[in-house]
Amino acid sequence: MGSGLTIGQLxxxxxxxxxxxxxxxxxxxxxxxxxxxxxxRIYGPTECHRLQFIKNAQALGFTLHEVAEFLNLRVExxxxxxxxxxxxxxxxxxxxxxxxxxxxxAHSLRTLIRSCEAEKMTDHCPI
Amino acid sequence: MGSGLTIGQLxxxxxxxxxxxxxxxxxxxxxxxxxxxxxxRIYGPTECHRLQFIKNAQALGFTLHEVAEFLNLRVExxxxxxxxxxxxxxxxxxxxxxxxxxxxxAHSLRTLIRSCEAEKMTDHCPI
DNA sequence: CTTGACTCCGTACTGCGGTACAGGGTGTAG
DNA sequence: CTACACCCTGTACCGCAGTACGGAGTCAAG
Numbered sequence: 457m458g459s460g461l462t463i464g465q466l467x468x469x470x471x472x473x474x475x476x477x478x479x480x481x482x483x484x485x486x487x488x489x490x491x492x493x494x495x496x497r498i499y500g501p502t503e504c505h506r507l508q509f510i511k512n513a514q515a516l517g518f519t520l521h522e523v524a525e526f527l528n529l530r531v532e533x534x535x536x537x538x539x540x541x542x543x544x545x546x547x548x549x550x551x552x553x554x555x556x557x558x559x560x561x562a563h564s565l566r567t568l569i570r571s572c573e574a575e576k577m578t579d580h581c582p583i
Numbered sequence: 584m585g586s587g588l589t590i591g592q593l594x595x596x597x598x599x600x601x602x603x604x605x606x607x608x609x610x611x612x613x614x615x616x617x618x619x620x621x622x623x624r625i626y627g628p629t630e631c632h633r634l635q636f637i638k639n640a641q642a643l644g645f646t647l648h649e650v651a652e653f654l655n656l657r658v659e660x661x662x663x664x665x666x667x668x669x670x671x672x673x674x675x676x677x678x679x680x681x682x683x684x685x686x687x688x689a690h691s692l693r694t695l696i697r698s699c700e701a702e703k704m705t706d707h708c709p710i
Numbered sequence: 711c712t713t714g715a716c717t718c719c720g721t722a723c724t725g726c727g728g729t730a731c732a733g734g735g736t737g738t739a740g
Numbered sequence: 741c742t743a744c745a746c747c748c749t750g751t752a753c754c755g756c757a758g759t760a761c762g763g764a765g766t767c768a769a770g
Contacts, residue, residue, distance in 0.1 A: 464716065474717085475759055483757095494766055495718060516688055520757070541699035548692040551685050557643050558682045565675040569668055591746065601747090602729055610727095621736055622748055647727070 460489070460498040470507045477507075485510060485524055517547065587616070587625040597634045604634075612637060612651055644681060649674075 467474045477497075480486040486506050488497035506527070513523045522543070529539055594601045604624075607613040613633055615624035633654070640650045656670050 462717075473759070476757085478719090479758060492766095496766075497717085514757095516691055538699070541696055544692050544695050544699070548689060548696065551689045551692065554644065555682055555685045555689065558678055558685070561643050562675060562678045562682065565671055565678060569671050569675065573668070589747075600729070603727085605749090606728060619736095619747095623736075624747085641727095 460500055461504070463488070463497045463499070466499045466504060466507065469504065470511065472507070472511070480507075480510065480520075483520060483524065485520060485527065517551065587627055588631070590615075590624045590626070593626045593631065593634065596631065597638065599634070599638070607634075607637065607647075610647060610651065612647060612654065643678075 461469065463474050463477050467477055470477075477486065481488070486503060489500040489503055490498050492498060509527070510520075510523050513526060514520070518526070525543070526540065588596065590601050590604055594604055597604075604613065608615070613630060616627040616630055617625050619625060636654070637647075637650050640653060641647065645653070652670070653674070
């Protein structure tokens with residue numbers, strides 16, 4: 457057991473499914489460091505990190521394709537922080553717009569609720 | 584030609600695909616007001632409105648299933664105003680949670696951008 | 711040595727939100 | 741009357757992000 461996790465151990469540790477890890481491998485997102493003679497996947501600490509990275513980026517609203525791009529940026533060159541920044545700014549703009557729209561929607565819903573209270577309206581939902 | 588759009592006209596006007604309109608009909612989201620003798624769908628202004636509603640709600644991150652719920656609120660709303668209110672409050676809570684999540688996301692993205700500016704190098708992208 | 715949990719690979723399926731035919735019928739302009 | 745664009749139904753397919761499953765091999769405890 458010295459060093460290296462099996463796929464099941466990494467899955468449990470990362471809170472994902474075993475199948476998901478194999479799926480990520482098919483997408484070239486996360487490959488085991490090595491294999492045992494039996495063919496069993498063995499993941500090192502780098503891979504655990506990488507899985508964490510994937511999960512975090514995904515939680516931030518990036519698609520797996522975008523995550524792959526991020527990971528490739530890191531692999532390709534040392535100086536591409538500007539690229540990451542540019543992409544992230546794009547995402548941020550999207551997110552900010554969505555927040556605005558949702559706030560407008562929330563406002564409409566509150567209005568709707570108030571007019572329900574006023575027992576007047578029937579069919580003018582202002583979305 | 585007096586009043587009423589064919590499916591192709593509504594599609595163009597609403598910026599969607601003809602197939603998408605038929606798909607919405609299968610989901611009981613948007614049905615034509617009537618049909619010609621030939622079977623051609625004829626959509627009235629109410630349906631145009633409804634399509635707009637669907638598109639807007641969808642752009643705000645609601646699934647088509649949720650959109651259907653909204654639309655049902657409107658249909659039922661002639662009588663059961665208390666019900667409408669309750670459901671709308673539920674939706675509002677959802678929307679508010681979504682806003683919170685997105686704000687957290689935006690915050691993370693801004694942090695990421697700032698640390699990119701701090702030129703920490705690619706290796707420690709803190710996603 | 712056997713049992714049971716774990717792993718392998720490949721393929722198929724899920725739900726979502728459409729999109730793309732195929733094989734017909736319709737509507738209208740020239 | 742003939743083109744040609746449009747419409748009908750039905751079914752199959754797409755990408756995404758997984759999830760499930762079958763049949764076989766492997767590992768560790770008892």
